[in-house]
Amino acid sequence: MNIQNEPVPPLSPTERYAFFFDVDGTLAAIQSRPDEVFIPASILASLHQLVQLNEGAVALVSGRPMSELDALVSPLHLPLAGVHGAERRDASGHIERLSLPDEVAESISSLLREAIDAMPNTQLEIKGMAFALHYRRAEHFQKEILALAELMTKRFPMLTLQPGKCVVEIKPKGISKGSAIHAFMQQAPFAGRTPVFLGDDLTDEAAFKVVNIMEGLSIKIGEGPSEAAYRLPDVGAVGQWLEQILLQLDQGVATSGGSQGYESLSRRI
Numbered sequence: 001m002n003i004q005n006e007p008v009p010p011l012s013p014t015e016r017y018a019f020f021f022d023v024d025g026t027l028a029a030i031q032s033r034p035d036e037v038f039i040p041a042s043i044l045a046s047l048h049q050l051v052q053l054n055e056g057a058v059a060l061v062s063g064r065p066m067s068e069l070d071a072l073v074s075p076l077h078l079p080l081a082g083v084h085g086a087e088r089r090d091a092s093g094h095i096e097r098l099s100l101p102d103e104v105a106e107s108i109s110s111l112l113r114e115a116i117d118a119m120p121n122t123q124l125e126i127k128g129m130a131f132a133l134h135y136r137r138a139e140h141f142q143k144e145i146l147a148l149a150e151l152m153t154k155r156f157p158m159l160t161l162q163p164g165k166c167v168v169e170i171k172p173k174g175i176s177k178g179s180a181i182h183a184f185m186q187q188a189p190f191a192g193r194t195p196v197f198l199g200d201d202l203t204d205e206a207a208f209k210v211v212n213i214m215e216g217l218s219i220k221i222g223e224g225p226s227e228a229a230y231r232l233p234d235v236g237a238v239g240q241w242l243e244q245i246l247l248q249l250d251q252g253v254a255t256s257g258g259s260q261g262y263e264s265l266s267r268r269i
């Protein structure tokens with residue numbers, strides 16, 4: 001695992017890139033409640049520009065449901081992977097969504113609701129096929145929350161744990177942000193490009209691994225051990241990095257319309 005603060009290298013002018021972003025802790029600062037999270041206007045504007053300059057090869061890959069992701073980047077309408085890859089909307093608008101049998105989902109919901117009600121200031125978030133147990137405002141319940149989640153995965157073997165920052169999630173086995181990025185990379189406009197992924201939490205490690213195998217740029221936001229090759233310290237640094245990327249892409253686009261030969265020639269001279 002890389003724990004160095006490797007600076008992120010500039011984009012290569014001869015490569016085409018596919019950009020994938022986690023949201024919470026990456027494009028948006030973490031707040032005490034998940035419903036208080038927002039993406040700063042400057043980062044939203046940069047994302048919008050990135051979509052235009054990069055032929056639409058920009059997607060969000062998050063633990064949030066896609067409905068929340070759409071609301072967070074509105075009026076942008078991006079390709080999305082939600083709930084850690086359990087749902088995915090590709091660039092053509094086609095949606096794939098994993099679901100649990102109704103009776104399983106109902107039974108887990110009622111068991112969790114009852115247990116969470118006994119732990120003040122913890123919060124249950126039901127995402128359809130996944131369940132998040134938040135304890136940011138009640139960190140002393142961490143052990144109980146983890147034990148509760150483990151109990152559920154033992155009882156329902158089609159589910160697995162996904163720990164995060166002050167949250168433990170229970171999600172279907174076999175899904176990950178890594179498999180979501182892999183799926184995007186098989187399709188237009190992502191196919192044939194070099195993947196770039198930015199994320200801050202444990203769920204992002206699966207995506208870093210996939211991006212590393214594809215020889216892309218894996219970028220961890222913040223501290224902590226990670227498989228990512230590069231690092232940025234916080235959401236503010238992500239905003240600045242995005243602005244640099246836009247400048248580089250803008251220059252690339254300016255020279256790709258038939259004048260590239262002259263441009264590189266004049267550089268050599």
Ligand SMILES: [Mg+2]
Nearest residue numbers: 022024025201
């Ligand atoms: Mg995150």
